[in-house]
Amino acid sequence: xxxxxxxxxxxxxxxxxxxxxxxxxxxxxxxxxxxxxxxxxxxxxxxxxxxxxxxxxxxxxxxxxxxxxxxxxxxxxxxxxxxxxxxxxxxxxxxxxxxxxxxxxxxxxxxxxxxxxxxxxxxxxxxxxxxxxxxxxxxxxxxxxxxxxxxxxxxxxxxxxxxxxxxxxxxxxxxxxxxxxxxxxxxxxxxxxxxxxxxxxxxxxxxxxxxxxxxxxxxxxxxxxxxxxxxxxxxxxxxxxxxxxxxxxxxxxxxxxxxxxxxxxxxxxxxxxxxxxxxxxxxxxxxxxxxxxxxxxxxxxxxxxxxxxxxxxxxxxxxxxxxxxxxxxxxxxxxxxxxxxxxxxxxxxxxxxxxxxxxxxxxxxxxxxxxxxxxxxxxxxxxxxxxxxxxxxxxxxxxxxxxxxxxxxxxxxxxxxxxxxxxxxxxxxxxxxxxxxxxxxxxxxxxxxxxxxxxxxxxxxxxxxxxxxxxxxxxxxxxxxxxxxxxxxxxxxxxxxxxxxxxxxxxxxxxxxxxxxxxxxxxxxxxxxxxxxxxxxxxxxxxxxxxxxxxxxxxxxxxxxxxxxxxxxxxxxxxxxxxxxxxxxxxxxxxxxxxxxxxxxxxxxxxxxxxxxxxxxxxxxxxxxxxxxxxxxxxxxxxxxxxxxxxxxxxxxxxxxxxxxxxxxxxxxxxxxxxxxxxxxxxxxxxxxxxxxxxxxxxxxxxxxxxxxxxxxxxxxxxxxxxxxxxxxxxxxxxxxxxxxxxxxxxxxxxxxxxxxxxxxxxxxxxxxxxxxxxxxxxxxxxxxxxxxxxxxxxxxxxxxxxxxxxxxxxxxxxxxxxxxx
Amino acid sequence: xxxxxxxxxxxxxxxxxxxxxxxxxxxxxxxxxxxxxxxxxxxxxxxxxxxxxxxxxxxxxxxx
Numbered sequence: 089x090x091x092x093x094x095x096x097x098x099x100x101x102x103x104x105x106x107x108x109x110x111x112x113x114x115x116x117x118x119x120x121x122x123x124x125x126x127x128x129x130x131x132x133x134x135x136x137x138x139x140x141x142x143x144x145x146x147x148x149x150x151x152x153x154x155x156x157x158x159x160x161x162x163x164x165x166x167x168x169x170x171x172x173x174x175x176x177x178x179x180x181x182x183x184x185x186x187x188x189x190x191x192x193x194x195x196x197x198x199x200x201x202x203x204x205x206x207x208x209x210x211x212x213x214x215x216x217x218x219x220x221x222x223x224x225x226x227x228x229x230x231x232x233x234x235x236x237x238x239x240x241x242x243x244x245x246x247x248x249x250x251x252x253x254x255x256x257x258x259x260x261x262x263x264x265x266x267x268x269x270x271x272x273x274x275x276x277x278x279x280x281x282x283x284x285x286x287x288x289x290x291x292x293x294x295x296x297x298x299x300x301x302x303x304x305x306x307x308x309x310x311x312x313x314x315x316x317x318x319x320x321x322x323x324x325x326x327x328x329x330x331x332x333x334x335x336x337x338x339x340x341x342x343x344x345x346x347x348x349x350x351x352x353x354x355x356x357x358x359x360x361x362x363x364x365x366x367x368x369x370x371x372x373x374x375x376x377x378x379x380x381x382x383x384x385x386x387x388x389x390x391x392x393x394x395x396x397x398x399x400x401x402x403x404x405x406x407x408x409x410x411x412x413x414x415x416x417x418x419x420x421x422x423x424x425x426x427x428x429x430x431x432x433x434x435x436x437x438x439x440x441x442x443x444x445x446x447x448x449x450x451x452x453x454x455x456x457x458x459x460x461x462x463x464x465x466x467x468x469x470x471x472x473x474x475x476x477x478x479x480x481x482x483x484x485x486x487x488x489x490x491x492x493x494x495x496x497x498x499x500x501x502x503x504x505x506x507x508x509x510x511x512x513x514x515x516x517x518x519x520x521x522x523x524x525x526x527x528x529x530x531x532x533x534x535x536x537x538x539x540x541x542x543x544x545x546x547x548x549x550x551x552x553x554x555x556x557x558x559x560x561x562x563x564x565x566x567x568x569x570x571x572x573x574x575x576x577x578x579x580x581x582x583x584x585x586x587x588x589x590x591x592x593x594x595x596x597x598x599x600x601x602x603x604x605x606x607x608x609x610x611x612x613x614x615x616x617x618x619x620x621x622x623x624x625x626x627x628x629x630x631x632x633x634x635x636x637x638x639x640x641x642x643x644x645x646x647x648x649x650x651x652x653x654x655x656x657x658x659x660x661x662x663x664x665x666x667x668x669x670x671x672x673x674x675x676x677x678x679x680x681x682x683x684x685x686x687x688x689x690x691x692x693x694x695x696x697x698x699x700x701x702x703x704x705x706x707x708x709x710x711x712x713x714x715x716x717x718x719x720x721x722x723x724x725x726x727x728x729x730x731x732x733x734x735x736x737x738x739x740x741x742x743x744x745x746x747x748x749x750x751x752x753x754x755x756x757x758x759x760x761x762x763x764x765x766x767x768x769x770x771x772x773x774x775x776x777x778x779x780x781x782x783x784x785x786x787x788x789x790x791x792x793x794x795x796x797x798x799x800x801x802x803x804x805x806x807x808x809x810x811x812x813x814x815x816x817x818x819x820x821x822x823x824x825x826x827x828x829x830x831x832x833x834x835x836x837x838x839x840x841x842x843x844x845x846x847x848x849x850x851x852x853x854x855x856x857x858x859x860x861x862x863x864x865x866x867x868x869x870x871x872x873x874x875x876x877x878x879x880x881x882x883x884x885x886x887x888x889x890x891x892x893x894x895x896x897x898x899x900x901x902x903x904x905x906x907x908x909x910x
Numbered sequence: 911x912x913x914x915x916x917x918x919x920x921x922x923x924x925x926x927x928x929x930x931x932x933x934x935x936x937x938x939x940x941x942x943x944x945x946x947x948x949x950x951x952x953x954x955x956x957x958x959x960x961x962x963x964x965x966x967x968x969x970x971x972x973x974x
Contacts (some may be wrong), residue, residue: 213949236946290932
């Protein structure tokens, strides 16, 4: 009951709206609160602004559950909740079907079931707390555990007391998007990889402590003198521990080095494997013969630091790489199929060619099908990136993965998922990834020279000393090898990449993908997509052409009142206008518009033909630049309302900055209207190609790459996924569909295009730091190797030098941690 | 100094136990989510000002 006051205060006041200043950010999602919107709510004793009813509902739920602390604890804004198409409970009811639920639940006993859900839009660790707290206190839940890294919720509950659909609905109400967690072999493999890396790291760490302890005793013995018996004992024990560590923890270095060597490639792992292997061999030999020096501590420490560096790098990379590209997962799990004269809810996997399916408004079409009955419009942004739907009638083809926006449809399935257009798109994404030109990693290119150099010098040293003093030759050549141990060199790249990725994450850019930062630093071309990338991708009212007396505000209020009854995406543009008037007999005409009776006559709003039926005097729409809808009262045309996809405010500045930095900026768009060219002129982009199919976009990028250019692509939408995966480096703007995000190397979470140039700058800086690291590591080796070759470097000096040089490299890399923009 | 013959094996035994325990902890999934656990120790288990009252259950009706 205590939320009632909060609710009334949150109701939009009808006459005198308190207009929030334009720069106010939504307390929940951080997006700008639209002017005139008033969705405030009291959280933690203070009135907080909200940008939309969705955010308000979520915030209210959090507040009334006493979880306001969440807002103090979180480290990132939440994602703006999507407007549910219908009641969330109804949408998830299909998961109560035991057959469908079997894919992601496990029944421990009759009344104890564990379900795994994949959660979309989790932004920080505080989200896990919020979800665990809310779910854990539900009646019938035994335990709820969220894994942030896997974005996964494991919930153990009693299906008799709490249906699965209710769990989905609860998570949805918190503003996260739940989906069944489907185990995939890739995901499993990554998980196993993570654990085995951690195991190796743990063994190397503990081994390092042990061997280090014995090494101190041995070094002390060297200085103070030590009986040969005990020296032998310590050496033997060190040998045992170090051998275990080398066998258990260093194995991947040997495997990678050997695999690449067989293919004739010299990679960074080769000098690493050589250093570890030879230093271990030499020390083992020294232990057996009771002569020379042992380097077990160096071997183990080197292994540990390298594993640590790689583990951290891998963790940053894997953090957000979990939603694998799987177009099929966007399709609904349950469909309504006509069987024996009845509509039955069945799992989608049961669909067969010739089945009749019912797709309600707002649902995703489950398979490629031919319309049997019903008029509607389908949004095909999956394939063409455009947000305005295509009107369809009986006999038309509709495609799996597109969204039915207006009215219920009956369609006859024409083929399985494998034959669908969506599956073809997925295949082209996979193919594009395979085609992507591989830019050799900087580290590997340095490594090949390094290996050759070190082997040459060691060989020369051994040869020279075998002439001068044969008994010293082995030990001196070994000390050359140990001192040239490429520890700093091997750490140079991962340390820098990890710290750059951390800085970018704090600035709202998620970094994924192997060489993305290196490729981006070398980019020569920056290619933008139009809809949803340079523009916001949502329609806004940008012009009202008055055709009769009256005020703009009145007409817009009337239009808003009528548009409330429409499912068409256009109606969202009217969402922040307060509707006016009392209306009767409001009817929505699919593919045409809305009509209704007001106090002073009958009104129609919609397409040109629709309004002209009543008002023949309606003039032609003012221009072709915008999307126009007409408003008329009886036979009087009242207004043309022009809608426009708004350019992102920062777009011009970003393109300007990129051009000044020497990048070639291009615009590729699937939109064939004049808008693309106009937009390009406005933004001073010289290279424009409009009306491109995804294949043509790919062909263009491929041509550029063949000319030796390094292409960076900025896009959104699934239709861009193939071209994003083909480009050398790619950005996806969030708000973009999940699928496109997984294809991009960088995901801009806040939707701020300035992140593109910031990331580029960071990438350049990162490259510079890596080069500095290499310069230092190589410089150190160049100075130290001659000394070692002359026999002047004792082992302890070599060990200290090695550690210091690694520390310096790490410290230098940490300079990348600063935020890209202040 | 003879005690080394006893002490070193004991040290190694402890080390082996530590490794065994750590590997067990990793395999049982305790290190699967390092970010969350690091944050979690700072968060309250029970939200302040809401001791035992069950959460309000009538909220999703207002979602749309």
